[in-house]
Amino acid sequence: LKFKIITRTKMETFMINESLEEKLAFMLDSFCKIHASHPNSKVALITSGGTMAPLEKNAVRFIENFSTGTRGSFSAEYFLQNGYAVIFLYRSNSFTPYAQYLSDEKKLLESLHVWKKDNTSVAVVDDEKLPGFAAAVESLHKAQYEGRLILLEFETVTDYLGKLLFISKKLSVLKEKLVMYLAAAVSDYYIPEDQLPIHKMRSSQKTLNLCLTPVPKLLKNLVEMNREAYIVSFKLETDSNTLIAKCKEALDVNSNQLVIGNILHTRYHQKLVVQKVIDHHEKTIKGCRT
Amino acid sequence: LKFKIITRTKMETFMINESLEEKLAFMLDSFCKIHASHPNSKVALITSGGTMAPLEKNAVRFIENFSTGTRGSFSAEYFLQNGYAVIFLYRSNSFTPYAQYLSDEKKLLESLHVWKKDNTSVAVVDDEKLPGFAAAVESLHKAQYEGRLILLEFETVTDYLGKLLFISKKLSVLKEKLVMYLAAAVSDYYIPEDQLPIHKMRSSQKTLNLCLTPVPKLLKNLVEMNREAYIVSFKLETDSNTLIAKCKEALDVNSNQLVIGNILHTRYHQKLVVQKVIDHHEKTIKGCRT
Numbered sequence: 348l349k350f351k352i353i354t355r356t357k358m359e360t361f362m363i364n365e366s367l368e369e370k371l372a373f374m375l376d377s378f379c380k381i382h383a384s385h386p387n388s389k390v391a392l393i394t395s396g397g398t399m400a401p402l403e404k405n406a407v408r409f410i411e412n413f414s415t416g417t418r419g420s421f422s423a424e425y426f427l428q429n430g431y432a433v434i435f436l437y438r439s440n441s442f443t444p445y446a447q448y449l450s451d452e453k454k455l456l457e458s459l460h461v462w463k464k465d466n467t468s469v470a471v472v473d474d475e476k477l478p479g480f481a482a483a484v485e486s487l488h489k490a491q492y493e494g495r496l497i498l499l500e501f502e503t504v505t506d507y508l509g510k511l512l513f514i515s516k517k518l519s520v521l522k523e524k525l526v527m528y529l530a531a532a533v534s535d536y537y538i539p540e541d542q543l544p545i546h547k548m549r550s551s552q553k554t555l556n557l558c559l560t561p562v563p564k565l566l567k568n569l570v571e572m573n574r575e576a577y578i579v580s581f582k583l584e585t586d587s588n589t590l591i592a593k594c595k596e597a598l599d600v601n602s603n604q605l606v607i608g609n610i611l612h613t614r615y616h617q618k619l620v621v622q623k624v625i626d627h628h629e630k631t632i633k634g635c636r637t
Numbered sequence: 638l639k640f641k642i643i644t645r646t647k648m649e650t651f652m653i654n655e656s657l658e659e660k661l662a663f664m665l666d667s668f669c670k671i672h673a674s675h676p677n678s679k680v681a682l683i684t685s686g687g688t689m690a691p692l693e694k695n696a697v698r699f700i701e702n703f704s705t706g707t708r709g710s711f712s713a714e715y716f717l718q719n720g721y722a723v724i725f726l727y728r729s730n731s732f733t734p735y736a737q738y739l740s741d742e743k744k745l746l747e748s749l750h751v752w753k754k755d756n757t758s759v760a761v762v763d764d765e766k767l768p769g770f771a772a773a774v775e776s777l778h779k780a781q782y783e784g785r786l787i788l789l790e791f792e793t794v795t796d797y798l799g800k801l802l803f804i805s806k807k808l809s810v811l812k813e814k815l816v817m818y819l820a821a822a823v824s825d826y827y828i829p830e831d832q833l834p835i836h837k838m839r840s841s842q843k844t845l846n847l848c849l850t851p852v853p854k855l856l857k858n859l860v861e862m863n864r865e866a867y868i869v870s871f872k873l874e875t876d877s878n879t880l881i882a883k884c885k886e887a888l889d890v891n892s893n894q895l896v897i898g899n900i901l902h903t904r905y906h907q908k909l910v911v912q913k914v915i916d917h918h919e920k921t922i923k924g925c926r927t
Contacts, residue, residue, distance in 0.1 A: 468771035481758035
């Protein structure tokens with residue numbers, strides 16, 4: 348399955364590698380079979396974490412789009428609690444649902460006790476030092492046991508786009524049962540594969556000049572593929588004066604259902620919701636967690 | 638404490654912020670007092686993980702130097718086992734000593750059992766699924782209890798350089814008791830603070846051109862500050878044809894004691910050691926772990 352996307356400058360092809368394609372196709376087809384036929388099934392495809400753009404083929408250096416995956420993973424927990432089956436497409440090493448407790452390694456290590464019994468030692472998490480940890484582990488195990496959580500990783504921006512297109516295409520049979528919640532922080536610029544230098548750039552040059560190409564915007568393609576799905580996108584800006592205009596513009600261009608806008612420095616306690624209604628409806632949600 | 642470093646293009650100043658300086662100075666002075674007076678004390682300053690170079694002041698995007706911190710953290714464990722007191726200067730969220738077990742969140746979550754007793758639940762790590770975990774936690778707690786492990790974080794490349802210079806200066810009283818083991822992957826290029834754009838770069842431009850400046854090389858300054866210390870540096874390359882020459886060149890320029898060279902794709906099982914002796918002595922170590 349190849350996806351040809353026309354960008355401002357040329358046509359680009361996104362795909363996933365063959366060995367993965369077969370495995371993924373099998374998994375997604377089985378998943379869709381169960382959920383498309385079940386009348387009460389609801390499915391959320393959630394993307395989370397940041398993509399990276401390599402600067403070399405043997406990549407040591409890359410441009411990183413910062414995102415811990417907090418929003419995506421917390422949101423996935425809410426979707427799971429509300430009965431959704433979740434496909435979680437996330438940047439490797441960013442947060443997965445119920446795994447935030449593991450993020451602070453220092454705190455986790457301090458919360459561990461070692462119990463000795465005969466010749467064996469057992470590590471136990473002190474629930475007083477890390478309240479809620481045991482409950483989170485239980486919720487995760489439950490969701491996995493019920494087959495309601497699929498975790499899929501990505502690394503580079505082309506890897507992300509290839510997988511997202513592939514999964515969306517497969518999930519399109521779910522029609523109105525599907526919510527797409529695109530919380531991943533996608534690179535705006537990258538160096539296309541054919542322009543990447545093979546070896547590590549020398550550090551003895553006077554200055555280093557990099558020329559980056561815009562990453563193709565695929566939201567429109569996703570909307571066309573999944574006309575009946577409910578698609579939520581995000582906009583992160585640093586300038587609050589331009590945020591509303593940018594959210595409206597994004598809705599107009601892409602025709603998806605909801606844009607959630609946030610400002611970098613206030614993003615943990617305030618966001619702006621712009622919905623597709625006759626007159627754009629704007630709402631600021633304060634104190635929300637995700 | 639400010640450090641003025643002359644680079645190819647200008648003089649740059651590196652320092653750490655005032656509130657941290659006071660705290661850090663107190664901690665390091667106490668640490669040095671104990672170890673400088675004790676005849677058998679050995680101290681290792683280990684740097685680990687990659688630095689990042691922001692592309693904006695409100696940083697969403699940055700150039701990342703990839704490093705999980707595996708080498709630095711494993712090496713720290715060996716130093717600790719061999720009686721060293723360790724100052725571990727590491728990139729936030731990269732591996733810390735004995736914490737590799739926490740890195741695979743999925744595996745860790747799968748290795749956890751929840752035990753219920755009355756109204757409380759306790760999470761227990763299954764030592765069969767994650768062998769050695771309990772022992773690692775014990776070793777860590779022991780090192781911390783004995784005051785032989787100090788963990789200090791960095792993020793950006795300027796943050797790293799400021800802290801490294803400050804710590805080296807403080808540790809210079811330890812003289813020949815000190816080993817510096819500089820395993821951090823330091824950015825080669827960055828955009829100096831005064832040239833960073835304030836807001837997020839627009840994604841609507843046709844192409845993005847970035848002009849980066851070389852990061853000043855500080856090893857020479859560290860050697861001058863710590864004439865009696867044993868200083869180990871690393872070189873990572875992708876081209877095996879130039880590795881030996883680059884290691885030799887690095888030793889000649891910096892006059893430190895040992896350079897360990899590795900090639901990106903074989904770095905886990907083969908490295909090259911270049912020592913400062915009359916004729917450069919070269920040795921390839923196979924099958925080594927760190």
